[in-house]
Amino acid sequence: KKPDRWFEKDTGGQEMKLSQLIQDMQYEVLTGSIDTDVTTLVYDSRKVEKGSVFVCISGSVRDAHEFIPDVVAKGAAAVVVEKDVEPLEGITYIKVANSRLALACMSAAYFDHPARKLKTIGITGTKGKTTTTYMVKSILESAGIKTGLIGTIESIVGEKRIPSANTTPESYRVQELFHEMVEAGLDAVVMEVSSQA
Numbered sequence: 001k002k003p004d005r006w007f008e009k010d011t012g013g014q015e016m017k018l019s020q021l022i023q024d025m026q027y028e029v030l031t032g033s034i035d036t037d038v039t040t041l042v043y044d045s046r047k048v049e050k051g052s053v054f055v056c057i058s059g060s061v062r063d064a065h066e067f068i069p070d071v072v073a074k075g076a077a078a079v080v081v082e083k084d085v086e087p088l089e090g091i092t093y094i095k096v097a098n099s100r101l102a103l104a105c106m107s108a109a110y111f112d113h114p115a116r117k118l119k120t121i122g123i124t125g126t127k128g129k130t131t132t133t134y135m136v137k138s139i140l141e142s143a144g145i146k147t148g149l150i151g152t153i154e155s156i157v158g159e160k161r162i163p164s165a166n167t168t169p170e171s172y173r174v175q176e177l178f179h180e181m182v183e184a185g186l187d188a189v190v191m192e193v194s195s196q197a
Contacts, residue, residue, distance in 0.1 A: 015039050018053060018078050022094060025105040030081075032092025038077050041110045043103055043172060050075030055103045056082065080106070104171035114178035119145075119188040129167070129192040136190045148181040150174065150191035158184040167194040 019034040021041065039051030045067035048054055054071040056064040056079065065083050072079070078092040082099040096102040108115065123132050133151050140147040149156040152167045157180045168191070169177070181189055 015051065018092060018094075021053060021106045021109045022102075024109060025096065025102055027080075027102070028095045030093035030095050031087045032078065034092070034094075036077050036092045041103075041106055041172065042071075042076075043170070045071050048074045048076050050077075052076045053078045053080065053106070055080040055106065056099055057103065058082065058099065100171070104175075107172040107175040110172075111175045111179035114175060114182045117182045118148075118178055118186065120178075121188065121190045122193040123190065124193045124195060133190045133192050140188055140190070145188050146186045148177070148184075148186045148189040150177055150189065152192055157181050158186065160184075167192050168196075 015037045017034070018036045018038050021038065022034060037051065038053045040047075040049060040053070041055070042048050042052045043055045043057050043064065045054065045064060048071040052071070052075070054064075054068075054076045056068065058064065063083075065081060065085060068079055068081075068085060069088065072088050072091055076091060078094060080094045080096060080099055080102050082096055082102075085093070087093045121136060123129050123136070125132075130152050133149055137147045137149050137156070146158075148158070150164075150169065152164055154164050155162045155169075155177055157177065168174070174191075178189065
């Protein structure tokens, strides 16, 4: 579910301005305009739809910069890059120093900064993160503080339990879970934070 601040269009889709997503980060506009209307924030080229902002993440296996022609063909409105690319016509290009950091900043803005509405406790270490997150969640709930959890085994949002794929999800997913927790009326979240994350 997208944040309430998004407004409905006649087409049934939801839009916001690209400028709203990038206001808290350093960037350079290579082509186009930050006043571009966008519908979704995406870092997986397979999920791009008309009006998406596509963030090119340089992964260990594939470099998302390779998929720019594909996402443009699917109707992406804007592309965020960290490498020098030859811009294609009719699309906004934003260049940043670190696209993974940009995705984190943009994800927070996309979901209306849910972490600002939650007390957040991150637990890191070599051993015991999972056990400790469940213990802290239990202590907080015993004190009357409604608490969510993000961890290696699962994420917990109220009564909803969601199996986890990674110890610490990608920043977009973390912000999405935070947003769900705010919507569910939770006050705090305890999360496992891998050393890499």
